[in-house]
Amino acid sequence: MDFTIVGAFVPTEELVPLARAADELGYHSFCVGDHVVDLETIATPYPYEASGDRRWDHRAEWPDPWVLFGAMAAVTTNLSFFTSIYVASLRSPFQVAKSVGTAAVLSGGRVRLGVGAGWCREEFELLGQDFDSRGKRTDEGLALLRTLWTQEWAESDPQSGAVHYPTPRLTMRPLPKHPVPILVGGLTPVALRRAARYDGWVGDISSTEDAIGIAARLREIRERTGEADRPRPTVVAALDDAFLPEHFAAAEAGGVTDVMTQPWMYYFGRNASLDQKLDGLERFAKDVLVPLNG
Numbered sequence: 001m002d003f004t005i006v007g008a009f010v011p012t013e014e015l016v017p018l019a020r021a022a023d024e025l026g027y028h029s030f031c032v033g034d035h036v037v038d039l040e041t042i043a044t045p046y047p048y049e050a051s052g053d054r055r056w057d058h059r060a061e062w063p064d065p066w067v068l069f070g071a072m073a074a075v076t077t078n079l080s081f082f083t084s085i086y087v088a089s090l091r092s093p094f095q096v097a098k099s100v101g102t103a104a105v106l107s108g109g110r111v112r113l114g115v116g117a118g119w120c121r122e123e124f125e126l127l128g129q130d131f132d133s134r135g136k137r138t139d140e141g142l143a144l145l146r147t148l149w150t151q152e153w154a155e156s157d158p159q160s161g162a163v164h165y166p167t168p169r170l171t172m173r174p175l176p177k178h179p180v181p182i183l184v185g186g187l188t189p190v191a192l193r194r195a196a197r198y199d200g201w202v203g204d205i206s207s208t209e210d211a212i213g214i215a216a217r218l219r220e221i222r223e224r225t226g227e228a229d230r231p232r233p234t235v236v237a238a239l240d241d242a243f244l245p246e247h248f249a250a251a252e253a254g255g256v257t258d259v260m261t262q263p264w265m266y267y268f269g270r271n272a273s274l275d276q277k278l279d280g281l282e283r284f285a286k287d288v289l290v291p292l293n294g
Helices: 012-027 067-075 093-106 121-126 134-150 188-199 208-224 246-253 274-293
Strands: 002-006 029-033 080-083 112-113 182-184 199-208 233-239 258-261
Touching: 002 012, 002 233, 002 274, 012 029, 012 067, 029 067, 067 080, 067 093, 093 112, 093 233, 112 134, 121 274, 134 182, 134 188, 188 199, 188 208, 199 208, 199 258, 208 233, 233 246, 246 274
Parallel strands: 002 029, 002 258, 029 080, 080 112, 112 182, 182 199, 199 233, 233 258
Antiparallel strands: none
């Protein structure tokens, strides 16, 4: 079982020290979310709360993930990084490919792209991107990313059906030396099919039972599409009912591969200081990581 430190709503200046400590303590990954702006007033309901209200207020910080990962990679050795999630369709896929590919090269292949279609119509409109076509643009953009990261030259095939991002013959450097895994967020049937098509799924807060159910659905989709022989899909979740090593072991047996956590929450709560966060990382490593993983 791999464990990921979640940087959501943590002051930006604390993130690099936390990444350095997580690397030294044997955590696998560090993840952050993504918004370009946080509008004061929106009509779009937040889809992960029954009330439709956002979980954060205007003081929440949203640092650019790829700038942040570059800084973290410079002070770590083994820790990997991913977005949970990055709204790729808010940007041109050419810009996404450049940012993620550069981070992949500078980190020595320690980044994954966690991507979702996005939920906030007003943010799309502010950035000049069409909200209603975001799913189709996500699919076309992800396919283009793979081409830009792996081919000496990229060019749209006239038969490919590229509608949103027709591509003249071009190259984008630097090319990542290792494949960049793509994880997909979302709970809709379309999102789960997209996750099965790529490298796996990255979720939100969920129960162990629900996360295991997602893992089973991804396997079923791959069986239906003739891809059952592929490596098992990554399934990343923040489990709200797992606290002890045996809880995480049960999740792993059910197909959950990665757990997102803020370990200081177990010991000090939401308003922990940086010193308490660092202490929480160490205590959780002793209480869970070592008994579970050795």
